[in-house]
Amino acid sequence: MVTKTINLIIINIILVTASSLVMAETTLYTDGNVPNAEEMADILLDNNQPRVKTRGLVFGAVEKKDPKSFGLPIKFDFNSDDLNQSSFPYLKQLGVMLKLEKMADQNIMIVGHTDASGEETYNLFLSKKRAEAVKSFLVSNYQIDPVRLKIMGKGELEILPGKPSNSSINRRVEFFRIP
DSSP, rough: OOOHHHHHOOOOOOHHHHHHHOOOOOEEEEOOOOOHHHHHHHHTTOOOOOEEEEEEESSSOOOOOOOOOEEEEOOTTTOOOOGGGGGGHHHHHHHHHHHHOOOOOOOEEEEEEEEESSOHHHHHHHHHHHHHHHHHHHHHOOOOOOOEEEEEEETTTTOOOOOOOGGGGGGGGEEEEEE
């Protein structure tokens, strides 16, 4: 049992490290700020207008890194992976996004995060269960092919910079496109 737990933790650490290399900046949405399906798809597909550059000169706005992932304040009941009804508007737009024609062949990684309350090992387990709950919701309510949705739990490993470690803003679910 202990060996199995240690192996799962090692696998998660490897996945976390690999996903951190793939992920770019993340757009974080806050309570009450529900993005629409097209907006989320454009973030994941990097559909921002390219800027014209000529030998170091930039015409238009200053070039910056565009977000390639987004985080939603998906709420769960305390110490649980049961989705809270306040999350349904976010999940609805997510389901609609995954049904868009331009997203039909895209695979998505669902990453659960927790705050630093509680034991680190338990938070890692809980964050993965919460990512699985989001996946199950999308599969059962929007008939999304489960093969397109991968899950990962990061627990408290990625506390948001400048935020207290036990702040509720750290309890989030992020989404990014994977090959």
